[in-house]
Amino acid sequence: MSRFIDRVVLHVSAGKGGNGCASVHREKFKPLGGPDGGNGGRGGNVVLEVDRSVHTLLDFHFHPRAKATNGAQGMGGNREGANGSDLILKVPDGTVVLDAKGGVLADLIGIGTRYVAARGGRGGLGNAALASKARKAPGFALLGEAGEERDLVLELKSVADVGLVGFPSAGKSSLVSVLSAAKPKIADYPFTTLQPNLGVVSVGETTFTVADVPGLIPGASQGRGLGLDFLRHLERCAVLAHVVDCATLEPGRDPISDVEALEAELAAYQPALEGDTGLGDLADRPRIVILNKADVPEAAELAEMVTPDFVERGWPVFTISAVSREGLRPLTFALAKLVADYRESHPPAAPKRQVIRPIAADEDSFxxxxxxxxxxxxxxxxxxxxxxxxxxxxxxxxxxxxxxxxxxxxxxxxxxxxxxxxxxxxxxxxxxxxxxxxxxxxxxxxxxxxxxxxxxxxxxxxxxxxxxxxxxxxxxxxxxxxxxxx
CATH class of the missing domain: 3.30.300.350 (GTP-binding protein OBG, C-terminal domain)
Incomplete structure (x- = not known):
């Protein structure tokens, strides 16, 4: 059975630098030919890289420790030790790197994006590099530096255009299955999806992704149920779609109260990437209401009754049935238009050019x-x-x-x-x-x-x-x- 892991704690250790070599050149008729000890090699870095073939953090869940190789020791004859190999860790698109205190270190979006999670130690100097007027033949060499060790938290925030929100068993997974080629778990009994389901939808020249975000119930923004575990997947969504179960038989529930309860949770949740994504708060995202299960006669009547209330709020309303596929075509075109309008009003930032800067020398301050x-x-x-x-x-x-x-x-x-x-x-x-x-x-x-x-x-x-x-x-x-x- 496949598992979806979207949050892990990763212990990274960069490689140690190799020690320098203390050696004196010797050959026939030259017993003391001067220092010729080489420098140690640099320790390997631990690098996180976005890869299109990775979709979950499952590998890090079973292997939470990663260590790069050490640099080799220097040798005589002015031979430098080999550098340690960098350890490249593949992560899915949309991974956020946090420190142990919860501060955002990197937001990895885009295939090929890299982040150096731990830097390798510098190699020690050999006695040939330490020779001076005062010490013409040093009898020592410097040791290599230890590599950087850090505890990082990796969180996966899905990169989707439309986020489907709604109470459990509202039909979100069924809607994803009929809008796209995704095949999430669907059954004729009540249950809660335990992982987000993503699907790709193509409408004319517009292609967008739809994400089913599970676990949203009253109190989710305070950590009740699975809310905090999956609310993060809404942070990058351009459009939020309320999927309402119009055929529910639970007492005290109706489409209007369901939407108001979820709106309260969305307003209470503060996105951690609000300043970085440029999308703003969740309360500012475009909304659309999807009244599901219209194939049930009582549900169709209820949907017709509550539609004017949502229209007054300025939200588009669509009555559909994920089972009979009634009303899906107008809904698909409406979602495509909302996504296209949002992309036009929020153009993506120009990709940053990669700038290679030398590592700054240590300051003299102490x-x-x-x-x-x-x-x-x-x-x-x-x-x-x-x-x-x-x-x-x-x-x-x-x-x-x-x-x-x-x-x-x-x-x-x-x-x-x-x-x-x-x-x-x-x-x-x-x-x-x-x-x-x-x-x-x-x-x-x-x-x-x-x-x-x-x-x-x-x-x-x-x-x-x-x-x-x-x-x-x-x-x-x-x-x-x-x-x-x-």
Whole structure:
């Protein structure tokens, strides 16, 4: 059994950027030919694209997580890592992308329309790109950035010209089946349609689509029944058609009260895309009243009695029978004329040209605020400091010294001093926390030492790379000192 899903929560994760490579060129008679580590590849993006072959969000209902591939690590010989492949997710026409708080991020209308849901992380620089006068042969490389992760809400709002509204069992699905080639479920017992049915109608040179919107009852705009689940499908409709059951035997119901009850619900519903579609509020859309089930004698008499009341409101009224197909031809031409008039008065906006812009560089701005969880501590916020910390391999002293130089040039050290940070104060940048040592002379000329080391860090109580290497050899039973004594 097919299922219609028009709202899903999608967890998207872009690919991680590849790490840079720390390599030194070596060949015969050139043991130290200079740094030649390549950059890491970019992580893949997660992209939503409108596809004509997709009509529901069912795939995302069963597979709510999507992740793009990571970028490859850089290699020696100045070889860059391969970029991660973009993950293209096919969505139906009329999909609206919302953030976790309900804000509209994108309205995907038109075949081929794209939206980058999550951007991949940038690859880390290799030591060849980090070489400078101060560091002619860097013994480190930058790590790749993590890809963007987001929780998105996808909502499908049907792209239809005419929206059929009415109480359950009013004959909306039957009307769609006789006006078009659509074959919705129809039965001779009362039931409520659980999914919108779309049909294409051709009248002369005019072609328009008709949507049967189910679940509308009094209180639908406040979430009663299935109202809020399907009222969204009316937001793009140019014409609203009331389908009235003139043969109902329920007490307290008649065509006039049914239409008034549904009009109250339409007036109370606020379209989320009101400012984007250009169609305005639902109360401003053209109306037409369709009095159905005229093949029943009592229903035909009732339709004749209530027609003058609707005519006084300025609404076209048509008495039809979806079973015997009585009155369908005049109704079809009337709908075509209403759609044509609305299209003429609301011409579609000119398609926007695709503009490719380079990604803006991170701003130099940052902020230093007191850490509420650590007395005397501080939190550094900013795009660049947080990205630099994420790219640093903290098991490499030279990489840590490079990070200190970058933060000093940006002004983080001076701002900490200005705000009264004491030596040993706990400073947090991104997900990393450390004890601040102002006596470490960041920003000065780097003293040339072994690869992967930084002499400035010896001033603090920190285990250097050489000590860690020696301790590792001792743990493995290959102590150099013991070997010499033996």
């Amino acid at each position: 902020s230093v605020v007191a850490d509420p969880e650590n007395p005397g501590g501080f939190i550094v916020r900013g795009a660049r400091p947080e990205r630099w910390v994420q790219q640093t391999a903290f098991d490499n002293d030279e990489a840590v010294g490079y990070l200190a130089d970058r933060l000093a040039r940006l002004g983080v050290e001076d701002e900490l001093v200005r705000q009264g940070a004491e030596p040993g104060a706990f400073v947090t940048i991104g997900d990393v926390g450390f004890e601040w040592e102002p006596q470490t002379p960041a920003g000065v000329d780097v003293v040339r030492t072994g690869r992967g080391t930084d002499a400035r860090l010896d001033q603090v109580e920190r285990i250097g790379a050489a000590e860690r290497k020696h301790a590792r050899r001792v743990r493995r039973g290959h102590d150099d000192t013991d070997s010499e004594e033996q």
